[in-house]
Amino acid sequence: MQRIIDHPVLGPLPEVKMVRIIVDGESLMAREGEMIAAALIATGKKYFRKTVKTHEPRGIYCGIGRCTDCVMTVNGIPNVRTCVTPVEEGMVIETQMGYGVWKQEQ
Amino acid sequence: MEEREVVVIGAGPAGLSAALEAARAGAHVLLVDENSKPGGQLFKQIHKFFGSHEHRAGVRGIDIGTQLLEEAERLDIEVWLDAEACGIFNTTDVWIVRNKEKSVTVRAKRIILATGAVENSVNFPGWSLPGVMGAGAAQTMINLHRVLPGQKILMVGSGNVGIIVSYQLLQAGADVKAVVEAAPRLGGYGVHTAKVRRAGVPFYTSHTVLEARGTDHVESATIVQLDDKWKPIPGTEKELDVDTICIAAGLTPLVELAFAAGCEPLYSPLLGGMVPWHDRSMATSIPTIYLAGDISGVEEASTAMEEGRMAGLSAAYSLGYVDRETYAVGFDAAEKRMLALRSGMFGQKRRDAKAAIVGHSRG
Numbered sequence: 138m139q140r141i142i143d144h145p146v147l148g149p150l151p152e153v154k155m156v157r158i159i160v161d162g163e164s165l166m167a168r169e170g171e172m173i174a175a176a177l178i179a180t181g182k183k184y185f186r187k188t189v190k191t192h193e194p195r196g197i198y199c200g201i202g203r204c205t206d207c208v209m210t211v212n213g214i215p216n217v218r219t220c221v222t223p224v225e226e227g228m229v230i231e232t233q234m235g236y237g238v239w240k241q242e243q
Numbered sequence: 244m245e246e247r248e249v250v251v252i253g254a255g256p257a258g259l260s261a262a263l264e265a266a267r268a269g270a271h272v273l274l275v276d277e278n279s280k281p282g283g284q285l286f287k288q289i290h291k292f293f294g295s296h297e298h299r300a301g302v303r304g305i306d307i308g309t310q311l312l313e314e315a316e317r318l319d320i321e322v323w324l325d326a327e328a329c330g331i332f333n334t335t336d337v338w339i340v341r342n343k344e345k346s347v348t349v350r351a352k353r354i355i356l357a358t359g360a361v362e363n364s365v366n367f368p369g370w371s372l373p374g375v376m377g378a379g380a381a382q383t384m385i386n387l388h389r390v391l392p393g394q395k396i397l398m399v400g401s402g403n404v405g406i407i408v409s410y411q412l413l414q415a416g417a418d419v420k421a422v423v424e425a426a427p428r429l430g431g432y433g434v435h436t437a438k439v440r441r442a443g444v445p446f447y448t449s450h451t452v453l454e455a456r457g458t459d460h461v462e463s464a465t466i467v468q469l470d471d472k473w474k475p476i477p478g479t480e481k482e483l484d485v486d487t488i489c490i491a492a493g494l495t496p497l498v499e500l501a502f503a504a505g506c507e508p509l510y511s512p513l514l515g516g517m518v519p520w521h522d523r524s525m526a527t528s529i530p531t532i533y534l535a536g537d538i539s540g541v542e543e544a545s546t547a548m549e550e551g552r553m554a555g556l557s558a559a560y561s562l563g564y565v566d567r568e569t570y571a572v573g574f575d576a577a578e579k580r581m582l583a584l585r586s587g588m589f590g591q592k593r594r595d596a597k598a599a600i601v602g603h604s605r606g
Binding site: 139140141144145146147150171172174175178179183184185193194195196197198199200201202203204206220221223 | 277278279284289303361362364371372373374375376377379380381383384385386388389390391392394414415416458459460497
């Protein structure tokens with residue numbers, strides 16, 4: 138739950154532009170282009186959603202967009218796979234309860 | 244409808260190699276990948292590869308990935324990223340959704356499926372808690388995204404993935420509290436296992452994870468010794484202070500597109516489960532559809548690249564792009580390198596399992 142600043146093989150963490158994201162109403166900084174899941178893990182967020190029936194917490198499992206365990210509501214759209222969706226300036230990210238609620242007219 | 248000669252689905256090591264080989268032979272190739280960056284899982288493999296010089300042994304996966312991408316650019320291969328292949332119709336028509344908004348169907352003379360594989364899970368109480376994740380997922384987080392998913396790690400599985408990721412977690416600054424292996428013997432290559440051992444990580448053979456505990460995230464885990472019938476031995480439970488449990492329990496081929504298209508399936512437990520039947524040239528039971536890499540049976544990146552070359556060359560040859568002799572020379576060379584990778588005490592079983600697929604007479 139921290140960024141890897143120095144790495145023996147990969148070297149220092151490259152400097153990139155930071156973007157502002159809103160996570161459950163809180164304003165946080167993320168590295169431009171990084172996946173939402175990575176940004177949230179870096180901030181120490183423990184779980185990304187709660188299940189429909191038993192409200193159990195869930196986080197990442199496969200990290201490559203296959204298992205859909207890490208889905209959250211992003212810019213009003215539920216069930217977005219956070220491990221394969223990059224952050225964007227001003228993105229609104231919410232911990233998803235159950236199936237989530239559509240907040241954006243499509 | 245758009246038309247292309249060869250459509251390759253998946254831009255990992257297998258798909259990139261297939262696309263390069265088909266393009267070199269002269270075919271017009273379209274390479275599609277659902278991710279926003281090509282390379283598949285190559286760019287998280289920061290270790291040096293195995294094999295001999297011709298397999299680029301000693302070169303790190305990330306550097307191989309960069310070389311493949313540069314070559315694809317030189318050959319002017321058309322690449323669609325953020326392009327999800329959702330289905331194959333009439334053995335030739337690939338339905339692709341681009342950028343999550345535009346539906347396109349591409350008619351292909353040949354399709355090469357290089358969709359890869361997904362990590363298996365292991366079920367135990369608490370297995371769905373955040374903090375329990377695939378070892379490959381942890382590897383993606385540390386090496387690609389440069390974030391540590393946790394500080395105190397329990398690794399479940401001592402095969403190559405478990406051992407290499409354990410080492411890379413140490414490199415990233417995490418504390419690997421233990422590696423457990425259900426079998427009585429460790430499963431990975433000795434050279435990496437020794438590195439993790441030297442770092443002081445305890446190994447527990449004939450052990451598995453019994454339970455993960457925590458409220459919103461893993462806070463601890465219990466491991467237990469197994470008897471010779473793989474049953475937990477009461478009284479041998481050990482409590483570990485961990486916040487992350489990585490599961491390295493093998494992978495399953497991503498076969499959905501192949502089976503939905505009607506490719507004949509075959510069961511190969513050693514290679515990850517159900518795989519599409521294929522012949523030596525990597526063609527499936529549908530002559531227009533070829534395979535390369537983990538979808539045809541889970542191995543590793545070096546074999547995936549050779550299979551990619553074999554599939555790409557075979558597809559181009561079937562379209563008349565190379566003459567018989569050129570094909571035979573190129574294919575045999577790739578196959579020979581491949582068989583060298585499938586030798587030794589780890590490779591022979593995979594070689595036998597592959598031979599069983601190719602040799603299986605279709606019903």
